[in-house]
Amino acid sequence: MAIAQEPPTSFPQAGNVAGVSQEEWATQFAAQSGAATRLGPFESVHVFWLAGMSCDGCSIAVVGATMPSVESLLTGSLPGVPIVYLHHTALQIEAGEAYMEPFRKATRGELGAPYVVVYEGSIADESKAMALGGYWSAIGEEEDPARPGEARQVPSAVWLKRMAPGAAAVVAIGTCATWGGIPAAYGNPTASMSVQDYLGRDYRSTLGVPVVNVPGCSPVGDNFTETVAALLLFLQGIGPLPEFDDLGRPAWLFSETVHRSCTRAGYYEEGSFAKEYGDRECLVEVGCWGPVVNCNITSRGAINHIGGCMNVGGPCIGCTMPGFPDRFSPFYKAPPGTFVSGTASKLVGSFVRPLRRITQRYGNREVAWDRTGLVTSGWGAPKGPTFLDRLVHVAYDRMRRSDTRAKHI
Ligand code: SF4
Numbered sequence: 001m002a003i004a005q006e007p008p009t010s011f012p013q014a015g016n017v018a019g020v021s022q023e024e025w026a027t028q029f030a031a032q033s034g035a036a037t038r039l040g041p042f043e044s045v046h047v048f049w050l051a052g053m054s055c056d057g058c059s060i061a062v063v064g065a066t067m068p069s070v071e072s073l074l075t076g077s078l079p080g081v082p083i084v085y086l087h088h089t090a091l092q093i094e095a096g097e098a099y100m101e102p103f104r105k106a107t108r109g110e111l112g113a114p115y116v117v118v119y120e121g122s123i124a125d126e127s128k129a130m131a132l133g134g135y136w137s138a139i140g141e142e143e144d145p146a147r148p149g150e151a152r153q154v155p156s157a158v159w160l161k162r163m164a165p166g167a168a169a170v171v172a173i174g175t176c177a178t179w180g181g182i183p184a185a186y187g188n189p190t191a192s193m194s195v196q197d198y199l200g201r202d203y204r205s206t207l208g209v210p211v212v213n214v215p216g217c218s219p220v221g222d223n224f225t226e227t228v229a230a231l232l233l234f235l236q237g238i239g240p241l242p243e244f245d246d247l248g249r250p251a252w253l254f255s256e257t258v259h260r261s262c263t264r265a266g267y268y269e270e271g272s273f274a275k276e277y278g279d280r281e282c283l284v285e286v287g288c289w290g291p292v293v294n295c296n297i298t299s300r301g302a303i304n305h306i307g308g309c310m311n312v313g314g315p316c317i318g319c320t321m322p323g324f325p326d327r328f329s330p331f332y333k334a335p336p337g338t339f340v341s342g343t344a345s346k347l348v349g350s351f352v353r354p355l356r357r358i359t360q361r362y363g364n365r366e367v368a369w370d371r372t373g374l375v376t377s378g379w380g381a382p383k384g385p386t387f388l389d390r391l392v393h394v395a396y397d398r399m400r401r402s403d404t405r406a407k408h409i
Pocket of ligand 1: 263310
């Protein structure tokens, strides 16, 4: 039932990470590993959630996920997806050694089921803390080899190092784990780094997959649960290997920019920009980096398709990007490129906006009102079409009706 074989030492990289197509990868994977014996179906899969330098925001985001929800993963109610046994420091009922035992079994290869390691937060240089007699982030205790009979805390990073080689997948959740994030910002004293920095570029899970990255500060919870569900379907042998981009992000979730799905993109196109927070227009001049940031929060929302930065008035500060935060700070200042693109939009918008208002006024009237001269709305008196409106629309209607495409509709 478990992934029993030793992983081949030279799996090809997954997805398009090294320019290898899904099909090529699957063919090579099957040839090298005998994939049929390595994939499911499995009744259950363990997910070990390790926490490093984090604020727990990723955990909060994930427990709010709805598509799919954590509950549906834990109860095995998603068709084809095995039951997930989640080992999470904040959500677990067990404590002490009862909590730690599955971790130890996993490192000894005695779990009896495949497992996925999820890492939240960045990884600090524990030797700096040890030099001061402490630790940055740890889970559980064990005997200190340097002082027999005495216990020591086991850093989360040590668990990661022990468990990653036997994991079906290692998933870094949140920007701290994917790229280092805030704890790794310029000037930090902890030498914090991301999971892939820590495990190295040659790391591969037992399925031959490098570290999977689901960034965001905090990430969209659904992005994470959907990625895990996709990985589990692959592990079951009934789903394709999810496609990842060159940065190990789920390609279908991070291929578009924030800007392309933003509810304010129409304002940008018409050159209408917010001057202060709370304004309804595009936020680029108050510091939005959305046109260059890969993220789906504007289309997916924060929780249950509701909320999300720009949707509720917050400019994008690039939190999903590897360069965050140093390359996007100081926050809430217009990005330098805004001058060129914003000026172009304003110029175009100054022509387009008045033309659209003409058509809007015209389309906002019942045909009968203009034919009879009687406006039946009791809600006021919609302005009648001006002479210019009529002139424009005589020409406009002619053009519309002479359009060859329109004749076929
Ligand atoms: Fe683009 Fe940001 Fe403006 Fe939205 S608010 S349209 S993401 S620049």
